[in-house]
Amino acid sequence: MKIVFLPHSNNPVYAGVRLRCLLPVAALRKAGYQCHIGEKAEYLQSADVLVVQAKWLLDSKSSAEFEGKLQQLRAAKQHGTRLFLDSFDNYFLNSSGNPSRAERLQAYRANLTLFDCFVVSSPGLVPYLREEVGPIAAIKVVGDPLEGPGANKFYEPVWIRWSPRRWLGYFQCRRLLTRLRRQRKTERQLLWFGNHGSAYAEGGMAELATILPLLEESSLNQALRLTVISNSVEKFNEITKDCRFPCEYFEWDRLSFSVILREYDLVLLPARINSFTTGKSNNRLLLPLSMGVPVMASGLPDYLPWREYCSIDEWNYFFEILKDLEPLRKRAKCKAGELRERFSVEAIGLEWAAALRP
Structure with missing residues (x-):
């Protein structure tokens, strides 16, 4: 099984990137799975499973970028790829009333049917997601790993860890x-x-x-x-x-x-x-x-x-x-x-x- 993760950033300073992408990918590779990170065409076209972070979609800088990402997902699905959406926050909120976010959320909600399964980091997210995707959608809870001292050894080589x-x-x-x-x-x-x-x-x-x-x-x-x-x-x-x-x-x-x-x-x-x-x-x-x-x-x-x-x-x-x-x-x-x-x-x-x- 070939698995591709699409995180919202490549920067490990973000907890969502480390806990929901870099560390799981390292563990999956160690267990013998083929895993890749990123949007390269050869990854997307050959993936059996595509794990998309919700923030990857919602952080789009424009409607055109958002639509372009959806086109990538649709193309992958046409190749037989199963699409998973990973959420580690309640992204349906817009407490500040930001019009741009409201527009993005509307488009986001309209395209949730594109995904075959949903993954969340906490059982507390399940009711909010269930309200949006309906009673029969598959929702799975996968927790976050604990980052003890030296956790970066899983995703950074020695020469980076000990860089001057x-x-x-x-x-x-x-x-x-x-x-x-x-x-x-x-x-x-x-x-x-x-x-x-x-x-x-x-x-x-x-x-x-x-x-x-x-x-x-x-x-x-x-x-x-x-x-x-x-x-x-x-x-x-x-x-x-x-x-x-x-x-x-x-x-x-x-x-x-x-x-x-x-x-x-x-x-x-x-x-x-x-x-x-x-x-x-x-x-x-x-x-x-x-x-x-x-x-x-x-x-x-x-x-x-x-x-x-x-x-x-x-x-x-x-x-x-x-x-x-x-x-x-x-x-x-x-x-x-x-x-x-x-x-x-x-x-x-x-x-x-x-x-x-x-």
Whole structure:
């Protein structure tokens, strides 16, 4: 079976590219499947399966580009290729009311019948997709792999990983690790991480505003520091400008993040429950848990099955939990090994292989 992935970008800085394309492709190749990435004509014409990221279509810069992509898919289907649409967000939203997006979504909805099967990253996305494609369409859930330290070895050769251009980044990471270990001796190191937000939906870093008063009050009795690792220092400055406890920001770095993550005392993942956040996968929750790092989170649907190993919707007990983290740390560590195995790159690759078989 020859499989071709069409991601929305070739840049591994995007989580959707790494988790939904580069890592699954590496695992599928290791399992013996022929896999290619990209729009080359020879790939599309000879593919048995074409995995199209929804964002690949929706990120079209014009109606003409959108139609051109549809023509590619139709031509592939005429050659007998089975078409899969992969969604890792609720892309039917347009909270800002952008007219251009509304037009694109209308065309997108009208062409969903082109696909033979749909793949989503979270069970929370199934109801939204089902409403659009009807009761008989095939929808399969394939989760995201956990990106532990060195995950880039699956899709980057050694000469790139150890390129001199990256030495400065590796050195800065070591310095940050040393500083974090020193700070942990006197302060609780709290972490929020993720994308700063989306133009078409409500969520992202703004969710932090809901718990900043808790951190403010806690800081009066417990020394703490909040770190935000994201992709918008402007958004960070806007949200934390009135905070009277230490806050700092680091730009997201896919090469060092999972190494740094292990040094934090507590990960905070607050969220308002809405049609965007309910479709989020469990990846942000399970990644720290797989390293034994305690997590406090809001009760998103894909988080709830793991509540035994973290704190879900217990913000009222934030002071008590922050004072004594050991019980929460034990709950996280007891599942860490199983999570790393269950959501490893290889295990998720097998899930993709099962989903894509005729």
